Amino acid sequence: MKKKSLISLLLIIAMLVMSACGNSDDSSAKDGEKKESGGSEEATIEFWTMQLKPTFTDYIEGVIADFEKENPNIKVKWLDVPAADLSQKILTAVSSDSAPDVVNLNPTFASQLADLDALVNMDEAVAEEDQKKYVQGAWEANQINGTTFAIPWYLSTEVSLNNKAIYEEAGLDPEKDIPVTYEDAKKVAKTVKEETGKYGYFPSLDLSLVLQHMVKMGADLTNEDGTKAAFNTDAGLKAFEYFTELYQDDLIPREALTGDQRSTIDMYQAGQVATFMGSQFISQIKENAPDIYENTLPSTGITGESGKKTISVQNIVVPEQTESKEAAVKFALFLTNAENQLEFSKLTPILPSAVEALEDPYFTEAGEDAEPVDLVRIQSAAQLDESELLIKPMDNYDELRQAMYDAISEAMLGNMSPQEALDQAEAAWNEILSK
Template identity: 75%
Template sequence: MKKKLGFLAFLLAMSMVVLAACGNDDSASDKSGDSDGEQITLEFWTMQLQPTFTDYINGIIEDFEAENPNIKIDWLDVPAADLDKKILSAVSTDTAPDVVNLNPTFASQLAELDALVNMEEAVSEDDKALYVKGAWEANQIGDVTFAIPWYLSTSVTLNNKQIFEEAGLDPEKPATTYEEAAEYAKIIKDETGKYGYFPSLDLSLVLQHMVMMGAELTNEDGTEAAFNTPEGLYAFEYFTDLYNEGLIPREALTGDQRATIDMYQAGQVAFFDGSQFIVQVKENAPEIYENTLPSEAITGKSGKKTMSVQNVVVPKQTKNQEAAVKFALFLTNGENQLEFSKLTPILPSNVESLADPYFTEADDDAEPTDLVRIVSASQLESAELLVPPMNNYTELRQAMYDAISAAMLGEMTPQEALDKAEAEWNEILAQ
């Protein structure tokens, strides 16, 4: 409790700094930008991109500085585990960088304090139209858009064709719904003794599964839990039944996503949501990789598919808002995002990049990595950030995980566990 109060006090201090900065009479002139040709230095922070992408980011910086000789970019790469604390500290001491790479969940906490530039006001309509709609909307709270989307991913199912064939199933007809996943899991277990489906429940995945199954997490204004419904109960019963019938590994509940990839690479699991691991499979288990067929993500009643988003934000403390937004737009333009996507298995948020054949066409000899990219890109229209930014997100996520764990382990009925989660969410949301 003391830790939580300390964090709230820290956020309050941040808000006071932000308000003080907003009240500065010189702020408008300080943020006028770079139109007068005055020499400007922008501080740019990224999240754990060095050393893999050092040349790429330096290349973007060189190109931008060549086009804008009066603007210099000072790049700092921060370990992912340290970034949240570091940006909080910088904002609270009025030393925030000009452009920062953040995820929507954490960025939204700064946005709630009015600490970030509203991109609805700072970005032109023409530039807004260049971004995938779902990615742009992932960064919205009310009428405020607190970030520009950078790179994306959507979930893709990896299927081991050999196990499908051993079970008498057609790998060209993989599971696309939760009901089919459960059906295939039983057939594969009965016919091969292996696990068919490995639905990880790590981190936010319980919440994502529930949304795809048709449950609403909260009411419209985010003040009360809204998942204690037939759809929410279905989610709890679905995973409890699979677990108790031995149709999914114990690690689905007790492990993390590393356990999923380990079992898939060992040939013990037929299919799982694992597009982000495809390069790892290629490196560690080449035979499994050759037998892998990517397919569309498994979804439920809602028809939704999950989208992960990485963004760039501009703190309001910047004295060079126009230049900072200009650099954020340059970083995320079509050409630069296409180049980035060819270096690592990500998707661009820029629609000009997505129009490239690299994301739409597969050769006859296309590898699983190529198919993951194309399937992933094809899902963007139906994909969205399934778990929106929420206050006290970590507590909410943990409460849901604890509740579904209680159901799956037989400590409560699914309905009792759902009731417990609802009560805890309402208490947390009321804070």
């Protein structure tokens, strides 16, 4: 599809949601205020984040104040947008030629804008020496067709949380029997269920997690050029069979299929699950279930034959429409520098994408009085070098993800054999990829 027709489609989509989103006073306020920000000329740039107020208001406002002090010719206007509204709001802004100058987006959605040439090429806008200041896997997570469309901001890797008390109740050694692979997890699930009636393992299949499980188990999702499905293989079948067996034998909760990721934390906090991958919830566990928290032992993320581990990335993009590209990129680099990222990481359980920040003892040394939250942080940081974005940006991603989920659901519910379900997924993917 040509660029012009894609832009037209984007405009139609945005017009359909315009009435729901409304016109932002913050967006229109910048009209006429922005100027080319070369040299010492003044510029006002608009910065959008995703649901950071009020928790991180002081931090973001502090970063902006520091930036404006160093760059008195540049003013930053900050707008925080609810996560559920951001996609529609940015679509509306781009299609009406009123895009903000700097935006916090995830790679999946940002890649859709990049595919429309709607984002600044960071390979060209950011000096090579500055590019090397970021974790390589995080920088590469923001690439499509060989072009980098964003600067990585904060990260996370997948760490397992394990309830030592349940392991001990099941006669298992929490220091030795915590699972590292999917096969380990199946063994733990069987033992815990037989000995305690609880669930030893809770693998969520929400959102992109089915795809991530399959990649970790060794399946390629598409061929090299992304035009055909490539997962109808022994590895793909093994993944479908694995989850079908666990589900039908009641070795994982029903919510693994029917619930969202909140279900995992709820059951873990209730003391009904021995192991799940949800380290992002460690602070909530500390607050809501202190007894469970005290018994929590973090461990490496579970993987399969591929040995792959996943990284999640939040990034910063600069829309191509900006009239203050130099100022916008300068602010994006300032926001994501090592000093600011280190400060941000100490406010919430995330990892910085700046290599220098990761060298701080905060991410490498546990200390004698280390709590589970400290151990999660150190384990997560230790995995960065071997973690990658498992699900690369793809066109029609939501359709592809849903088609895979629908197919594996049919197998797990017993409506199809795993092979029949895999065949269904392959046919659906090939149809979607041919668009």
